Amino acid sequence: MMHRYRSHTCGDLRETQADETIRLSGWCHRIRDHGGVLFIDLRDHYGMTQCVVDPDSAAFPLAEKLRSEWVVKIDGLVRKRPAGTENPEMPTGLIEVYVTEIEVLGPAAELPMPVFGDVDYPEDIRLKYRFLDLRREKLHKNIMLRGKVVDSLRRRMKEQGFFEFQTPILTASSPEGARDFLVPSRIHPGKFYALPQAPQQYKQLLMMAGFDRYFQIAPCFRDEDPRADRLPGEFYQLDIEMSFVTQEDIFAAMEPVIRGAFEEFGNGQPVTQVFPRIPYAEAMLKYGSDKPDLRNPLVIADVTDLFGRDDVTFNAFKNVIKKGGVVRAIPATGAAAQPRSFFDKLNDWAKSEGAAGLGYVIFEGGDNGPVGKGPIAKFLPADVQAAIIARADLKAGDAVFFACDIEEKAAKLAGAARLRIGHELGLSKTGVFELCWIVDFPMYEWNEDDKKVDFSHNPFSMPQGGLEALQQQDPLTIKAFQYDIACNGYEIASGGIRNHRPEAMVKAFEIAGYGEETVVERFGGMYRAFQYGAPPHGGMAAGIDRIIMLLAGVQNLREISLFPMNQKAEDLLMGAPSEATTKQLRELHIRLNLPEPK
Numbered sequence: 122m123m124h125r126y127r128s129h130t131c132g133d134l135r136e137t138q139a140d141e142t143i144r145l146s147g148w149c150h151r152i153r154d155h156g157g158v159l160f161i162d163l164r165d166h167y168g169m170t171q172c173v174v175d176p177d178s179a180a181f182p183l184a185e186k187l188r189s190e191w192v193v194k195i196d197g198l199v200r201k202r203p204a205g206t207e208n209p210e211m212p213t214g215l216i217e218v219y220v221t222e223i224e225v226l227g228p229a230a231e232l233p234m235p236v237f238g239d240v241d242y243p244e245d246i247r248l249k250y251r252f253l254d255l256r257r258e259k260l261h262k263n264i265m266l267r268g269k270v271v272d273s274l275r276r277r278m279k280e281q282g283f284f285e286f287q288t289p290i291l292t293a294s295s296p297e298g299a300r301d302f303l304v305p306s307r308i309h310p311g312k313f314y315a316l317p318q319a320p321q322q323y324k325q326l327l328m329m330a331g332f333d334r335y336f337q338i339a340p341c342f343r344d345e346d347p348r349a350d351r352l353p354g355e356f357y358q359l360d361i362e363m364s365f366v367t368q369e370d371i372f373a374a375m376e377p378v379i380r381g382a383f384e385e386f387g388n389g390q391p392v393t394q395v396f397p398r399i400p401y402a403e404a405m406l407k408y409g410s411d412k413p414d415l416r417n418p419l420v421i422a423d424v425t426d427l428f429g430r431d432d433v434t435f436n437a438f439k440n441v442i443k444k445g446g447v448v449r450a451i452p453a454t455g456a457a458a459q460p461r462s463f464f465d466k467l468n469d470w471a472k473s474e475g476a477a478g479l480g481y482v483i484f485e486g487g488d489n490g491p492v493g494k495g496p497i498a499k500f501l502p503a504d505v506q507a508a509i510i511a512r513a514d515l516k517a518g519d520a521v522f523f524a525c526d527i528e529e530k531a532a533k534l535a536g537a538a539r540l541r542i543g544h545e546l547g548l549s550k551t552g553v554f555e556l557c558w559i560v561d562f563p564m565y566e567w568n569e570d571d572k573k574v575d576f577s578h579n580p581f582s583m584p585q586g587g588l589e590a591l592q593q594q595d596p597l598t599i600k601a602f603q604y605d606i607a608c609n610g611y612e613i614a615s616g617g618i619r620n621h622r623p624e625a626m627v628k629a630f631e632i633a634g635y636g637e638e639t640v641v642e643r644f645g646g647m648y649r650a651f652q653y654g655a656p657p658h659g660g661m662a663a664g665i666d667r668i669i670m671l672l673a674g675v676q677n678l679r680e681i682s683l684f685p686m687n688q689k690a691e692d693l694l695m696g697a698p699s700e701a702t703t704k705q706l707r708e709l710h711i712r713l714n715l716p717e718p719k
């Protein structure tokens with residue numbers, strides 16, 4: 122007896138089933154009228170099948186009423202497509218189904234957005250009708266890719282001897298660096314749970330508890346402003362922790378997992394085999410970023426000392442250098458052939474970024490080597506030009522741009538200019554995944570607003586040199602056992618070896634202005650655990666959403682997430698966030714103090 126709804130899926134049928142009577146159910150993807158014969162492309166999760174209804178079929182009168190996205194059940198006969206009408210692009214493209222009977226299972230109202238054809242559509246409509254958006258081929262494919270990547274990561278972790286644990290979602294507030302989402306407690310009036318920004322403390326406690334190798338596909342919640350590469354509200358990470366390990370052990374365990382996922386799902390695009398290790402300071406100098414895009418071959422050079430020389434009279438830079446500023450040189454390979462507008466546009470762009478501009482020199486061929494031309498060249502003696510050529514690896518036909526500012530701003534501008542120049546001159550590689558480790562992050566940074574030393578990354582990291590470094594070194598010179606993985610200009614993973622000695626933990630927080638009582642109050646569980654035999658341990662977390670975004674070749678995380686929020690952190694489909702009822706607020710002992718309407 123035939124199944125009530127289907128004998129096959131819409132991706133099943135092949136030539137071998139010709140002349141079989143079958144039953145399909147699915148959505149009317151597209152309906153075409155070819156001179157009175159109706160062609161219905163029937164779609165389900167598994168694929169698409171072409172169904173044909175002609176006026177001789179008893180089903181024809183009903184078929185004429187069908188519209189896009191109606192859900193129907195179709196009975197019919199499988200037959201080979203007539204010669205010349207085959208579609209080798211479709212798995213079912215050699216057959217069609219001659220329809221004998223149709224039953225409408227779910228009619229569809231007029232669509233607020235089309236499903237057929239991946240046309241761009243306003244985001245608010247796409248998110249409000251996300252269930253329709255998810256029917257579209259590209260998005261459906263991205264979501265299925267996501268599931269496969271997560272499966273692959275799980276398998277790779279288990280093969281390495283890791284075990285998956287689930288850590289609590291309702292927890293205590295913690296200083297991961299972003300705002301917490303708070304959840305009021307009904308049973309404890311005036312007190313709040315926090316949703317975890319990451320399972321950081323729990324995974325470290327699992328190491329204290331002796332579990333050795335932990336991983337989790339962990340939901341993380343941060344009340345941050347959304348960006349294209351950061352989802353508002355929640356995101357997922359491959360979270361790991363290991364005991365009795367050095368930084369090298371973590372690199373050896375995680376590199377094959379990350380590389381393997383890119384190789385498995387990267388459509389044959391080359392993937393870095395041995396991730397280079399780039400110290401943070403070197404990355405900031407050479408690439409102007411701690412998440413460098415290594416597809417771009419341009420390398421920034423420091424030329425501060427050359428512009429500081431007495432015989433260089435370019436005062437616009439000299440005055441900045443006197444105040445502690447730096448000059449960074451960004452090479453532009455082959456740019457000498459570009460029209461003047463190329464240079465003017467880059468200068469205007471730099472000004473729009475808040476900089477004074479981008480000075481430049483164009484090097485043309487001369488009898489004794491390249492000769493500089495352009496507005497700055499006349500201020501630079503021949504030996505200074507030669508030194509710039511050597512440092513920035515230039516030759517005749519190249520140009521060089523200069524960013525001059527305090528170090529942090531100069532690095533940021535030079536880094537952005539490097540990417541822009543590489544893109545506009547067509548120098549950057551495409552169709553590759555370039556991965557690297559960024560290592561030796563500074564443990565602390567100077568907070569100019571509060572005039573104090575702050576943690577620059579994860580407060581639980583082990584300083585290089587341990588307790589001794591914390592006691593004897595200038596805090597701003599201490600490096601930490603912290604590391605990131607960067608891929609094509611995105612940070613996709615971050616981690617560190619943890620500081621597992623209580624006295625070192627207290628000292629590390631003390632330098633950032635937190636007393637021992639604060640540490641005990643805020644991290645009591647971890648502080649206590651450190652007193653009772655803590656193994657050396659470390660780990661990392663890889664951003665699953667970003668990895669899948671790179672593999673799917675999309676620019677926005679909303680293209681790889683099932684039900685994302687919009688840029689204002691609103692869920693347009695479910696209507697969240699929403700107001701609470703008076704009864705709910707009363708039970709929680711909460712009174713609202715709303716801002717005045719603007």
